[in-house]
Amino acid sequence: MSLPISFISDFGRDDEFVGVVHGVIARIAPEIKVIDIGHEFDQGDIRAGSLSLMRAIQYLPQGVALAVIDPGVGTKRKAIAARTEWGVLIGPDNGLLAPAVAMVGGADKIVSIENPELQLPAPGSTFHGRDLFGPAAAVIASGQATLEELGPEVDPDSVMPMMLPLVEHGKQSVTGEVLWVDHFGNAQLNVTPDDLKLVGISQGTSIVLKIHTSEFPIEWVEAYGDVVDGEGLLHIDSYGQIAVAVRDGSAVASYPLDNGTAVTLRSGTPTLQIRSS
Amino acid sequence: MSLPISFISDFGRDDEFVGVVHGVIARIAPEIKVIDIGHEFDQGDIRAGSLSLMRAIQYLPQGVALAVIDPGVGTKRKAIAARTEWGVLIGPDNGLLAPAVAMVGGADKIVSIENPELQLPAPGSTFHGRDLFGPAAAVIASGQATLEELGPEVDPDSVMPMMLPLVEHGKQSVTGEVLWVDHFGNAQLNVTPDDLKLVGISQGTSIVLKIHTSEFPIEWVEAYGDVVDGEGLLHIDSYGQIAVAVRDGSAVASYPLDNGTAVTLRSGTPTLQIRSS
Amino acid sequence: MSLPISFISDFGRDDEFVGVVHGVIARIAPEIKVIDIGHEFDQGDIRAGSLSLMRAIQYLPQGVALAVIDPGVGTKRKAIAARTEWGVLIGPDNGLLAPAVAMVGGADKIVSIENPELQLPAPGSTFHGRDLFGPAAAVIASGQATLEELGPEVDPDSVMPMMLPLVEHGKQSVTGEVLWVDHFGNAQLNVTPDDLKLVGISQGTSIVLKIHTSEFPIEWVEAYGDVVDGEGLLHIDSYGQIAVAVRDGSAVASYPLDNGTAVTLRSGTPTLQIRSS
Numbered sequence: 153m154s155l156p157i158s159f160i161s162d163f164g165r166d167d168e169f170v171g172v173v174h175g176v177i178a179r180i181a182p183e184i185k186v187i188d189i190g191h192e193f194d195q196g197d198i199r200a201g202s203l204s205l206m207r208a209i210q211y212l213p214q215g216v217a218l219a220v221i222d223p224g225v226g227t228k229r230k231a232i233a234a235r236t237e238w239g240v241l242i243g244p245d246n247g248l249l250a251p252a253v254a255m256v257g258g259a260d261k262i263v264s265i266e267n268p269e270l271q272l273p274a275p276g277s278t279f280h281g282r283d284l285f286g287p288a289a290a291v292i293a294s295g296q297a298t299l300e301e302l303g304p305e306v307d308p309d310s311v312m313p314m315m316l317p318l319v320e321h322g323k324q325s326v327t328g329e330v331l332w333v334d335h336f337g338n339a340q341l342n343v344t345p346d347d348l349k350l351v352g353i354s355q356g357t358s359i360v361l362k363i364h365t366s367e368f369p370i371e372w373v374e375a376y377g378d379v380v381d382g383e384g385l386l387h388i389d390s391y392g393q394i395a396v397a398v399r400d401g402s403a404v405a406s407y408p409l410d411n412g413t414a415v416t417l418r419s420g421t422p423t424l425q426i427r428s429s
Numbered sequence: 430m431s432l433p434i435s436f437i438s439d440f441g442r443d444d445e446f447v448g449v450v451h452g453v454i455a456r457i458a459p460e461i462k463v464i465d466i467g468h469e470f471d472q473g474d475i476r477a478g479s480l481s482l483m484r485a486i487q488y489l490p491q492g493v494a495l496a497v498i499d500p501g502v503g504t505k506r507k508a509i510a511a512r513t514e515w516g517v518l519i520g521p522d523n524g525l526l527a528p529a530v531a532m533v534g535g536a537d538k539i540v541s542i543e544n545p546e547l548q549l550p551a552p553g554s555t556f557h558g559r560d561l562f563g564p565a566a567a568v569i570a571s572g573q574a575t576l577e578e579l580g581p582e583v584d585p586d587s588v589m590p591m592m593l594p595l596v597e598h599g600k601q602s603v604t605g606e607v608l609w610v611d612h613f614g615n616a617q618l619n620v621t622p623d624d625l626k627l628v629g630i631s632q633g634t635s636i637v638l639k640i641h642t643s644e645f646p647i648e649w650v651e652a653y654g655d656v657v658d659g660e661g662l663l664h665i666d667s668y669g670q671i672a673v674a675v676r677d678g679s680a681v682a683s684y685p686l687d688n689g690t691a692v693t694l695r696s697g698t699p700t701l702q703i704r705s706s
Numbered sequence: 707m708s709l710p711i712s713f714i715s716d717f718g719r720d721d722e723f724v725g726v727v728h729g730v731i732a733r734i735a736p737e738i739k740v741i742d743i744g745h746e747f748d749q750g751d752i753r754a755g756s757l758s759l760m761r762a763i764q765y766l767p768q769g770v771a772l773a774v775i776d777p778g779v780g781t782k783r784k785a786i787a788a789r790t791e792w793g794v795l796i797g798p799d800n801g802l803l804a805p806a807v808a809m810v811g812g813a814d815k816i817v818s819i820e821n822p823e824l825q826l827p828a829p830g831s832t833f834h835g836r837d838l839f840g841p842a843a844a845v846i847a848s849g850q851a852t853l854e855e856l857g858p859e860v861d862p863d864s865v866m867p868m869m870l871p872l873v874e875h876g877k878q879s880v881t882g883e884v885l886w887v888d889h890f891g892n893a894q895l896n897v898t899p900d901d902l903k904l905v906g907i908s909q910g911t912s913i914v915l916k917i918h919t920s921e922f923p924i925e926w927v928e929a930y931g932d933v934v935d936g937e938g939l940l941h942i943d944s945y946g947q948i949a950v951a952v953r954d955g956s957a958v959a960s961y962p963l964d965n966g967t968a969v970t971l972r973s974g975t976p977t978l979q980i981r982s983s
Contacts, residue, residue: 158452160448165442165746166744166746166888167744167888167889168714168758168761168762170742171741171742171744171766172743172762174741174742175712175741175762178710178741178766178767182767185455185459187452187455188448189448189449189452190442190444190448191442192442192443195890204445207445207449208449208452211449211456212448212449212452212455213452213455213459226929226930227931228931274944275945275946276942276943276944276947277929277942277943277944279944283944334443334446335443335444335446335472376502376503376504377503377505387553387554389553390552390554390559391552391553400473433732442719462736464725464728465724465725466725466729467721469720481721484722484726485722485725485726485729488726488730488836489725489726489729489732489733490729490733611720611721611723612720612723612749613749652781653781654781654782664830665830666830666831667831667833669830670830676780677777
C-alpha cells in the first residue's frame with residue numbers, strides 16, 4: 153500500500169505549480185494521498201518553511217515529506233532524500249529539511265537524488281518540484297523505488313544544517329527571539345517554559361517583556377480566558393513554546409514584534425521610562 | 430466505510446494549521462476524504478463562516494462537517510457535536526453550526542465533546558482544531574466512536590444560536606441587509622423573492638434600491654444577459670436569495686454596499702434628489 | 707474505475723465555491739480524486755486560465771479537466787465537453803479550453819452540454835460550476851454517462867478559439883510578448899528557442915532586450931547559476947519557452963514587464979541612450 157505525501161513549498165497558489173506537482177504524483181501513482189501543508193511562504197524563505205515542517209511533522213501521517221523552497225535552483229546545490237523513523241523527507245540540500253529531521257530523531261541514511269531514470273525530461277530548465285522532487289516522492293511513497301535507487305549515499309555531515317537562534321540565559325532573564333508569527337498574530341519565541349523556570353520565572357509572577365528599548369508588563373497565564381479582551385499575555389502555545397499573544401487581538405499589532413525580533417523576559421516590573429512623543 | 434469530512438475554518442493558508450488538521454485526521458483514519466470548504470474568513474468572523482456552511486451544506490456529501498472559527502478558544506465555551514439527518518456537525522458552541530443545522534432540518538441530539546481519550550495530548554495550550562475537533566471528526570466519520578462516546582448530551586436550548594437579521598415588510602417596500610459579498614462582488618441580501626412579491630414587486634416593474642439616503646433605479650431580471658455591460662441588476666441568485674449584481678462588474682464597486690449594509694427595495698422610480706458634489 | 711478530475715477556475719478561495727464543486731462531485735461519485743490546478747486567476751481572465759491549463763495538461767493524469775472561468779455566465783454562450791486523446795475537457799465555450807485541447811492533439815468530438823437530467827436544479831440563477839459543469843465532469847469521470855449523453859454534437863469550427871499572439875521575425879530580431887508572469891516574477895515570452903535561432907541569436911552571444919523604448923543588455927544562459935545574484939538573464943524555462951528572469955530576484959521588478967508587454971530581442975549591444983533623470 154502507498155504511503156501519503158505531505159507537501160510544503162513556496163510556490164503560492166496563483167499559478168498551476170502546486171497542481172502540476174499533484175498531477176505528476178498522480179500519473180506515477182494514482183492511489184497516493186497528498187496533503188498540502190503550506191505553499192504561501194515568502195519566496196525563498198527557507199527558515200520559515202523549515203520551522204513550519206518541524207512543527208507539523210509529528211502530526212502528519214508517516215510516509216513522505218516533500219519540501220520545495222529552493223532559491224538555489226539552477227546552482228550546484230544537491231537534491232536529497234533523508235530516511236528517518238517517521239519516513240523519508242525529500243527536498244533541496246539547503247537546510248530546509250534539517251529541523252524536521254532532527255524533530256523525528258535524525259536520519260539513518262541520506263542520499264543525493266541523481267538517478268535520471270526517475271526524473272521527468274524537461275524541455276528547458278528543470279522545474280525541480282515537477283521533474284525531480286515530485287517523482288522521487290511518488291516512487292518512494294508507492295514503493296516503486298528504494299531510497300538507494302534514487303542516488304548515492306551522502307555523508308550526513310556534508311548536508312546543510314539550519315542554524316536556529318539559541319536562547320541566552322542571564323542571571324534573572326532570558327533573551328530569545330521571535331521564531332514565527334502565525335495567522336492570528338501570535339508571536340512564538342524560541343524560549344521554552346524550562347528556560348523561564350531556570351531563571352526563576354514562573355506562572356503568576358510579574359514579568360517584564362523587553363523589546364528593543366521598550367519594556368512592557370506582562371503575565372504568564374494558562375489560557376486566553378485568564379486576561380481581559382485586548383490584553384497581552386505570555387503562554388505555553390500549542391507546540392509547547394512560550395508565545396506572546398493578545399486575547400481577541402494580535403501580538404504583532406500590540407507590540408513591536410516581527411519574525412526574528414529579539415526579546416528579553418525577566419521577573420519584576422518595568423523600569424520607569426520617560427518617553428518623548 | 431468511512432464518511433467524508435467537509436472542513437471550514439478561519440485558519441488561513443499562511444501557516445500549517447489546515448494541513449496539520451488534515452494530517453491528524455489521516456493518522457486516525459487514512460481512508461477519510463477531507464473536502465476543504467473555506468479557510469480564508471476574517472479572523473473570528475463566526476457569522477460569515479456560519480452563512481458559508483449553511484449555503485454549502487446541501488451540496489456536500491453526507492458525513493461530517495468540521496467547523497472551527499473559534500475566537501473564544503481558551504475560555505469556557507463548549508465544544509459540540511450535533512447529529513442531523515445530513516450527518517454530524519462538529520465545532521465550538523458559539524453559533525457557528527446553528528444555521529447549517531437548521532438548514533438540514535435540525536439536530537436530534539447534541540453532545541458536549543469532553544472525552545479526553547478521544548483528544549490529542551497538547552504540550553501547552555490546546556489547538557482545538559488539531560487536538561479536539563479534528564480527532565472528534567475523524568473518529569465519528571470512520572465509525573471508531575459513537576456520538577455518545579464523545580461526551581454527555583446537552584440541552585439544545587442551551588446551545589448558542591446565530592442571530593440572523595430579519596426582513597421588515599413596509600406597505601410597499603422591504604428592508605433587509607447584505608448577508609454576503611462574494612468573490613465577484615455580488616451582494617446577497619436576506620430578502621427572498623417571496624418577500625418582494627408580498628409587497629407587490631415583481632420581475633419587470635421599476636424598482637428603487639435605497640442604500641442609506643441614496644436611491645438607485647434598478648431592475649429585477651432573470652439573468653445577467655438581460656442588462657448591458659456595467660449595468661446593475663437584481664436577480665434571484667444561485668442560492669435562491671435576492672442579490673444585487675452588476676453585469677461584468679462588481680456590485681460593491683458600483684453601489685455603497687458591504688456586509689451588513691441595510692437596503693430598502695420598493696416599486697417605483699427614485700425620488701428627485703439634488704446632490705451637491 | 708473512475709478517472710481523476712483536474713479543476714481550474716477563477717472562483718478564488720474566499721467563498722465556498724471551490725469546496726461546493728468538490729462536494730457536488732463527491733455526492734455523484736465519492737471515489738473520484740479531484741486535483742486543484744488553480745483558482746486565483748483574475749476574475750474573468752480567460753486568457754490566463756487557458757494558458758495555465760495548456761501548460762499543465764501534459765503533467766495531469768488522463769481523465770477529465772474541469773475549467774470554469776466564465777464571465778459570460780447568464781448569456782447565450784454554450785457549455786461544452788471536448789473529447790481528446792488525453793481525456794475530456796469541460797467548460798464554457800469562450801476559448802478557455804482551446805489551447806489545452808490543441809496541446810494534446812485536438813478534439814475528435816465536441817458536444818454542447820444540455821441534458822437537463824445531468825444538471826442540478828437551481829433555486830435561482832444557475833451556478834454553472836456547481837449545477838452544470840461539475841456534475842458533467844463527475845458523470846463522465848465516473849462513467850455514469852457517455853459524452854453523447856451530455857448533449858448534441860457541435861461543429862468544431864463553431865467553437866470559440868483562443869487568439870494567442872504571434873511572434874514577428876525581423877531580419878535580425880524577434881518581437882513577441884509576455885505570455886505569463888509567474889509567482890516568482892519570471893516573465894515567460896511567446897518566443898521559443900527556435901525563434902531566436904532563426905534570426906541568428908544563440909546562447910553566449912550578446913543580446914539586446916528592448917521594452918518600449920528602453921534597451922537592456924542581457925545574456926541567454928543555461929541556468930540561474932550562470933549569472934551573479936540580482937542579474938537578469940534569458941533562459942529556456944521549464945516549459946520550453948524563452949523567459950526573462952533575474953537570479954534571486956524578479957524580472958517584473960527589474961524590468962518594465964507585465965502580462966502582454968511587447969518585447970524585442972536582437973543580437974548586439976544597446977544603442978547609446980541619453981537619459982534624463
